[in-house]
Every structure is written in C-alpha cells, then in structure tokens.
Amino acid sequence: MGSATSELPSHRTPLNDTAETGLKIVVVGGFGVGKTTLVRSVSEIRPLNTEEVMTQASVGVDENGAVATKTTTTVAFDFGRISLNDSMVLYLFGAPGQERFWFLWDRLFSGTLGAVVLVDTRRMDDSWYAIDRLEHHRTPFVVAVNRFDDGVRHSLDEIRQALALPAHVPMVDCDARSRQSGKDVLITLVNHLHDLAIAQEATL
Amino acid sequence: MTRKPVDTGDPDRLYTITGGRSRADDSFDLVTLIVSESGPVPGMQSEHARILELCRHPAAVVEIAAELGLPVTVVRILLGDLLDMGRITARHPRAAPSVAAMPDSALLQEVLHGLRNL
Numbered sequence: 451m452g453s454a455t456s457e458l459p460s461h462r463t464p465l466n467d468t469a470e471t472g473l474k475i476v477v478v479g480g481f482g483v484g485k486t487t488l489v490r491s492v493s494e495i496r497p498l499n500t501e502e503v504m505t506q507a508s509v510g511v512d513e514n515g516a517v518a519t520k521t522t523t524t525v526a527f528d529f530g531r532i533s534l535n536d537s538m539v540l541y542l543f544g545a546p547g548q549e550r551f552w553f554l555w556d557r558l559f560s561g562t563l564g565a566v567v568l569v570d571t572r573r574m575d576d577s578w579y580a581i582d583r584l585e586h587h588r589t590p591f592v593v594a595v596n597r598f599d600d601g602v603r604h605s606l607d608e609i610r611q612a613l614a615l616p617a618h619v620p621m622v623d624c625d626a627r628s629r630q631s632g633k634d635v636l637i638t639l640v641n642h643l644h645d646l647a648i649a650q651e652a653t654l
Numbered sequence: 655m656t657r658k659p660v661d662t663g664d665p666d667r668l669y670t671i672t673g674g675r676s677r678a679d680d681s682f683d684l685v686t687l688i689v690s691e692s693g694p695v696p697g698m699q700s701e702h703a704r705i706l707e708l709c710r711h712p713a714a715v716v717e718i719a720a721e722l723g724l725p726v727t728v729v730r731i732l733l734g735d736l737l738d739m740g741r742i743t744a745r746h747p748r749a750a751p752s753v754a755a756m757p758d759s760a761l762l763q764e765v766l767h768g769l770r771n772l
Contacts, residue, residue, distance in 0.1 A: 465714075
C-alpha cells in the first residue's frame with residue numbers, strides 16, 4: 451500500500467475553528483426506510499460513512515495472541531453534520547436496526563441526545579425491535595413516519611396502535627427527502643427532549 | 655468519491671497501523687472534536703500525518719474515521735498516540751457520557767434555536 455499522506459480530500463468542508471461541542475442524534479430504522487435520505491436532506495455535508503469493528507473479547511488482548519478465538523462484529527453507519535452555531539455541532543447518525551447493531555449501542559451512542567425512529571408503514575415490523583431497544587437503553591425518541599407516495603395511508607393514530615407506542619412518545623409525518631420536513635422531525639425530537647428536561651429539573 | 659466505505663478487508667493492515675494494539679482510548683467519543691497542535695513532521699507514520707492535516711480545523715473522531723477509511727476503534731488508538739505526543743487537543747462533548755443522562759434544558763434550548771435558524 452502506497453503512502454496516503456498527500457491525498458487529502460479537497461472537497462471537505464471544515465468546521466468553524468470555534469466549534470467546541472459535538473452533539474449526537476441517531477436515526478434508526480429498518481433497511482431502505484430512508485435513514486440516509488433524511489440525514490442527507492438536513493446535513494451541511496454530503497453524508498459520510500464509517501464502521502465500528504468490535505472484537506467481542508477485545509478488552510485486554512494479550513501478547514500471546516489469542517486473537518484467533520475472537521468473534522468480530524462490524525457495524526456500518528452513515529452520518530451528516532449540522533453546525534448549530536459558532537460552538538455547537540450536531541452529528542446525525544443513520545444506523546441500522548438489526549440485532550448486532552444494538553450490541554454496540556452503548557459504545558457508540560452513549561450520551562446521545564435522543565433518537566428518531568423512522569418508520570415505513572409497509573414494513574412496520576422492522577420498527578418494533580428498534581423501539582423496544584431504545585426503551586431498554588432509556589434513550590428518549592420520537593417516531594417519524596416516512597410517507598412514500600404509494601401504499602395505503604394509515605393515520606398516525608393507527609400506526610401508534612400498531613406499534614403499541616405509549617401516548618407520551620411524539621409522532622410526526624415526514625418526507626425524508628425534504629429539508630424542511632427533516633428539520634421539523636429534528637425540532638419535534640428536541641422539543642420533546644426539552645420538555646423531558648424541564649420536567650426532570652422541576653423534580654430536583 | 656466512490657471508494658469502499660471502510661477498508662476492513664485486510665486485518666494485517668490494521669494490525670500494522672496500530673502496531674498490534676487493539677485497545678482503544680475510550681475517552682474519545684464519536685463526536686469529540688480533534689484539533690492539531692502542530693503539522694506533520696518527516697518520518698511520522700502516514701496515518702498520524704493525515705490526521706494532523708485533517709485536523710488543522712476541528713474534526714470529529716467519526717469524521718476522521720470516515721476520511722481515513724479506517725474503523726473508529728483504530729482511529730481512537732491513533733488519536734491516543736497523538737494526544738500522548740502533545741500533537742492534538744481534544745474538545746470533548748459537554749453532555750456526560752453516561753447512558754440515559756438527560757442534557758440540561760438550557761443546552762437543548764440552544765439546539766432548538768440552532769435548528770430553527772437553519
């Protein structure tokens with residue numbers, strides 16, 4: 451492999467030098483539901499992707515090289531970026547809903563502000579697992595229904611019932627392709643988080 | 655740019671990059687912002703040099719991983735090296751990295767304000 455020192459991507463848009471605080475919001479959902487589309491519609495950069503590779507016994511690998519016995523989990527996710535002001539940068543992660551991903555949730559997304567569960571009404575089964583896992587990890591979330599042009603149009607109430615979603619979880623319709631709609635989804639989530647924070651602070 | 659998302663096909667290569675280490679510095683969050691304190695110097699490992707180039711302006715750990723085409727764990731190891739050498743500084747997220755810890759309402763208000771102004 452040749453040296454890669456000089457091949458810096460020239461199209462990269464750097465952050466403002468005053469950027470201080472990185473924040474995370476995660477978009478979860480089944481395959482093909484539009485996670486990347488949503489990330490792209492609100493991101494100031496073209497979505498990038500990366501992987502986390504985790505070896506199940508990776509903590510404390512020793513010099514004897516017991517490497518062969520380990521199992522490796524690889525999770526790919528893509529992400530976009532929104533500079534909120536001079537100092538705050540929000541990173542938006544699109545992450546798959548399958549099982550091996552949740553294995554890495556704490557490692558990757560601890561400290562996340564909250565999550566958006568993106569739902570496709572034609573494949574709602576995919577959403578149950580994500581909702582169950584978010585509740586398990588006590589990550590606050592909202593449900594956004596990505597409205598595709600085709601298919602029967604179910605009301606949000608019907609979808610709430612189908613997902614057995616508690617009344618306190620906000621739901622919103624969206625078009626993941628639309629920047630304004632994507633913004634509205636994020637605002638719905640952060641409004642919800644703000645309400646939760648106010649309620650929690652009132653009990654202190 | 656249509657390169658493969660991440661080059662994980664060759665474990666030997668990753669092993670070489672990290673000098674055989676697999677224990678990453680967990681203090682680097684995905685969104686910890688990294689800033690170079692100096693430019694690359696001759697003879698430096700190429701991945702270290704690329705990170706220093708990339709972080710002339712702040713860049714999140716996850717951005718570095720994506721730009722280098724390396725898994726996040728590998729990048730954390732490389733960043734640990736650079737931090738030990740005093741060549742980078744790390745701006746860690748304000749929110750406590752504990753699971754289910756709620757950020758305060760003032761921070762969320764700032765986020766809301768930023769989103770509405772987009």
